[in-house]
Amino acid sequence: MKGPELKALTSVRGIAAWFVVFFHIRFALGLPDPEMHLLAKGYLAVDFFFLLSGFVIWMTWSERIRSGGLAAVPGFLQRRVARVWPLHLVMLGFGVAIAAALEWTGRGSDQFPWHELPLHVLLLQNWGFTPHLTWNDPAWSISCELAAYLLFPLLALAIDWRRVPSWAVIAAIAALFGLLHGVFASRGAWALGQEITSLGLIRCLLEFAAGTAVAALWLRWRDAWRVPALGSGALALAFAAGWALGLPETLAAPALFAALLLALALTSARKGNPLEAAPLHYLGEISYATYLSHYLLWFAFKLAFVRDTHAVPWPLVIGFLALVLLASVALYHLVERPAQRLVNGIRLRPAPSEALRSPRG
Numbered sequence: 001m002k003g004p005e006l007k008a009l010t011s012v013r014g015i016a017a018w019f020v021v022f023f024h025i026r027f028a029l030g031l032p033d034p035e036m037h038l039l040a041k042g043y044l045a046v047d048f049f050f051l052l053s054g055f056v057i058w059m060t061w062s063e064r065i066r067s068g069g070l071a072a073v074p075g076f077l078q079r080r081v082a083r084v085w086p087l088h089l090v091m092l093g094f095g096v097a098i099a100a101a102l103e104w105t106g107r108g109s110d111q112f113p114w115h116e117l118p119l120h121v122l123l124l125q126n127w128g129f130t131p132h133l134t135w136n137d138p139a140w141s142i143s144c145e146l147a148a149y150l151l152f153p154l155l156a157l158a159i160d161w162r163r164v165p166s167w168a169v170i171a172a173i174a175a176l177f178g179l180l181h182g183v184f185a186s187r188g189a190w191a192l193g194q195e196i197t198s199l200g201l202i203r204c205l206l207e208f209a210a211g212t213a214v215a216a217l218w219l220r221w222r223d224a225w226r227v228p229a230l231g232s233g234a235l236a237l238a239f240a241a242g243w244a245l246g247l248p249e250t251l252a253a254p255a256l257f258a259a260l261l262l263a264l265a266l267t268s269a270r271k272g273n274p275l276e277a278a279p280l281h282y283l284g285e286i287s288y289a290t291y292l293s294h295y296l297l298w299f300a301f302k303l304a305f306v307r308d309t310h311a312v313p314w315p316l317v318i319g320f321l322a323l324v325l326l327a328s329v330a331l332y333h334l335v336e337r338p339a340q341r342l343v344n345g346i347r348l349r350p351a352p353s354e355a356l357r358s359p360r361g
Contacts, residue, residue, distance in 0.1 A: 007281050013287045014286070044192060055214050088142055111299070136295055185248075189250065215265075240256055294324045
């Protein structure tokens with residue numbers, strides 16, 4: 001059994017992944033201040049990822065776990081491990097190769113602390129065990145997602161959003177974002193990208209949980225979608241305006257993304273939606289490979305070709321972007337999808353009934 005795919009959301013995931021790419025190479029672009037200020041907010045794409053992850057997993061797994069109980073949990077976790085871990089391990093291996101080459105040439109780097117490597121292999125690096133982002137920096141969010149996956153069955157068994165009135169679901173989302181803002185404010189953090197190693201985990205868990213509630217609203221409003229879509233779109237614009245006028249990022253950005261996510265989901269699959277275009281959808285399909293590969297590719301690219309990261313010629317920038325795109329395609333087709341099939345093919349127990357089989361993760 002396969003859950004529905006909202007192609008517009010897949011496309012937006014691809015756009016967000018490239019926003020992260022440009023965030024990491026922004027200083028090489030030599031852009032004027034307005035564009036630099038925009039790209040400097042690229043870390044916020046991760047917050048959209050957390051919300052989207054909660055949305056998609058609730059949409060495709062909540063009922064299976066409620067109906068199957070604890071017996072459905074191993075299958076769920078197997079699917080999630082198959083989705084995120086193999087490609088992470090391949091990119092970590094690429095990082096090990098870079099680190100070994102640097103050591104061999106006498107150019108060791110603080111980016112690759114060997115004693116932390118086991119934490120990265122197990123995707124535990126951002127659970128409060130390390131003070132800095134190291135090895136493949138973007139993988140910190142995958143580490144936090146793993147915690148969300150482990151907690152999701154408990155959430156699905158404890159809360160049935162279908163039995164909660166819409167106003168209470170919305171209130172719960174607001175409370176989660178209020179708690180997120182309060183946690184950051186208590187640490188003196190004014191931006192969601194601050195103190196990732198200490199606040200990234202709670203950032204992920206709260207936004208992931210909010211994403212499940214957004215999915216519940218979509219499930220009840222998807223047939224009579226026009227008014228909710230207009231309302232959520234207007235709410236997104238209101239939070240964007242409030243943010244511009246001084247509303248804290250730690251409150252405004254998650255609320256904006258949640259309203260935008262709901263509006264996009266409600267309008268997905270509607271005739272003429274430009275986000276349904278095949279090229280954009282494909283960028284979303286390969287977006288995990290884009291997200292996990294670009295940082296170490298940029299690290300290696302700079303070692304090989306770049307002397308001054310603040311003055312990189314445009315031909316080199318374009319060459320790097322093409323490299324990321326080609327690497328994403330190759331990793332998706334040669335590593336990510338085959339590894340998913342391999343891991344998902346492992347039998348953890350006798351074959352479950354069709355009703356408990358999970359969708360493609």
